Amino acid sequence: MTSRLDEATVRESLQGLPGWALLEGRLEKTFTFASYPECVAFAVKVALDAERADHHPDSLEIRWGKVRVAYVTHSAGGVTRLDLEAAARVDALA
Template identity: 80%
Template sequence: MVTKLDEVAIRSALEDLPGWVLVEGRLEKTFTFDSYAEGVAFAVKVALYAEKADHHPDSLEIMWGKVRVAYVTHSAGGVTRLDLEAAAQIDTLA
């Protein structure tokens, strides 16, 4: 079982995750792309990674030229190491 991290631990970990921020108790990052299709392709990569890792984003929002990804572990009641690990992996997909 994973446990919720405190805000100090999360903010410390975010120093190694450029662009990721803590918003309303979850990790979020908005990725930018040159076209809608590129954003959709990235979102599909995120979805496939999530299935493989069995840890899914809280939200995956596709906009023209942007995709917002957010993570929180609902079963733990907040951000966990799983969310931080997922954020790092999502960065490699962009």
Template identity: 65%
Template sequence: MATKLGEKEIENALKNLPGWQLTQGRIEKTYKFDSYAHGVSFAVRVALLAEKTNHHPDSLEIMWGRVKVAYVTHSAGGVTPLDLEAAAQVDALA
């Protein structure tokens, strides 16, 4: 089981993940796209990554020209290194 990180640990780690922020006990980022279709395509790639790594976003919200991705490890009761790793992998997809 992954270990829940403290707020300071998360904030320090987020310095290496531009655009990600700690909000309501989870980390999240909104990506911008020039069309709805590009956002949907990105969201599908995020979903496929989640299946491959067996670590799924808490939320994957598709809006026109934007996709919000959020992570928290519910079994640990907060953000864990798994969430930070997933965030970095999602950034690599963008």
């Protein structure tokens, strides 16, 4: 099982993940796109990556022009290395 990281470690790690924030105990970032189809295409990429990694977003919200992605490892009770790694992969997909 992956261990929950303490808040200081998470905040330090976020320095390398621009735009991601620790909000209500989970990692979140909103991505902006020019159109709704671009948002949906990005969300599908995130979903496929999550399946490959066997680590899924807590939330994947599609709105016109925006996609919000959030990660937390419920089984660990907070943010883990898996969440930070997933956030980095999502950034690479954008």
